[in-house]
Amino acid sequence: NAGVMQNPRHLVRRRGQEARLRCSPMKGHSHVYWYRQLPEEGLKFMVYLQKENIIDESGMPKERFSAEFPKEGPSILRIQQVVRGDSAAYFCASSPAPGDNYGYTFGSGTRLTVV
Amino acid sequence: QKEVEQNSGPLSVPEGAIASLNCTYSDRGSQSFFWYRQYSGKSPELIMFIYSNGDKEDGRFTAQLNKASQYVSLLIRDSQPSDSATYLCAVNTNAGKSTFGDGTTLTVKP
Numbered sequence: 001n002a003g004v005m006q007n008p009r010h011l012v013r014r015r016g017q018e019a020r021l022r023c024s025p026m027k028g029h030s031h032v033y034w035y036r037q038l039p040e041e042g043l044k045f046m047v048y049l050q051k052e053n054i055i056d057e058s059g060m061p062k063e064r065f066s067a068e069f070p071k072e073g074p075s076i077l078r079i080q081q082v083v084r085g086d087s088a089a090y091f092c093a094s095s096p097a098p099g100d101n102y103g104y105t106f107g108s109g110t111r112l113t114v115v
Numbered sequence: 116q117k118e119v120e121q122n123s124g125p126l127s128v129p130e131g132a133i134a135s136l137n138c139t140y141s142d143r144g145s146q147s148f149f150w151y152r153q154y155s156g157k158s159p160e161l162i163m164f165i166y167s168n169g170d171k172e173d174g175r176f177t178a179q180l181n182k183a184s185q186y187v188s189l190l191i192r193d194s195q196p197s198d199s200a201t202y203l204c205a206v207n208t209n210a211g212k213s214t215f216g217d218g219t220t221l222t223v224k225p
Contacts, residue, residue, distance in 0.1 A: 031211065041217060042215045044215075045213070055211065056212055103164050104149075104151075105161070106158040
C-alpha cells in the first residue's frame, strides 16, 4: 500500500531551465495539494487539484508556475525559467476527500536547488 | 496578521515533562484543526485532528480547541527525546485546503 510518491527526491536546475515535479497520490485519493517550504519556514499553499480540475490555485505565483492532475498519471507541478528564489522543498499531499475531515498524507518531497 | 500563528520557539523541555504547543487562527469560519510533526529534513506527518471544542486525547498527545478564543493547543505528556521535531498547526475553512503555521521547534533533553 504505497503512500504518496513524489519524484525526483532531489532536483538541480540551472537558472532559466524548467523543473517538473511529479506526485502520485495514495491509492483511492483523488485530491492533491502542493505546498512549498523554504528553509526554517512553514508550508505555503500553492494549489489544490482534483482529477482534471484545478480547484484552488490562489497560492501559485502568476507567472512561470503551473500544475495539472490529468485523468491518467501523476500530478505535475511545472516551474518554467527557474530562478534562485525557487529553491525550496516542494511537498505534495493527498486526501480521499476535501481535507476538512481527513487531514493530509504527505509525500517525501522534492528538494529543488537552482544554481 | 498571519492566518495561523505559532510561537516559533525553540521550546525546550526535559525528558518526562509535559510540552505545551500553542496556535491561534484568525478565520472564525475555520472548522477543522490539525497537528503535524515534521522531523528535520523529512515530510510532515499527521498526528492529531480536532473539530469540536474541548479536549481530544490520543496516547501521550492531547489536542485542545477553543473556538471562542480561536485557539488550538497540543500537549505532549511524558516527552521523549524522539518527540524532538517541529510541530505544525494547520487550519481548514470550508474550502478543503489547509493553512499552516510556521511551526514550533521542540527539543526534549534527556
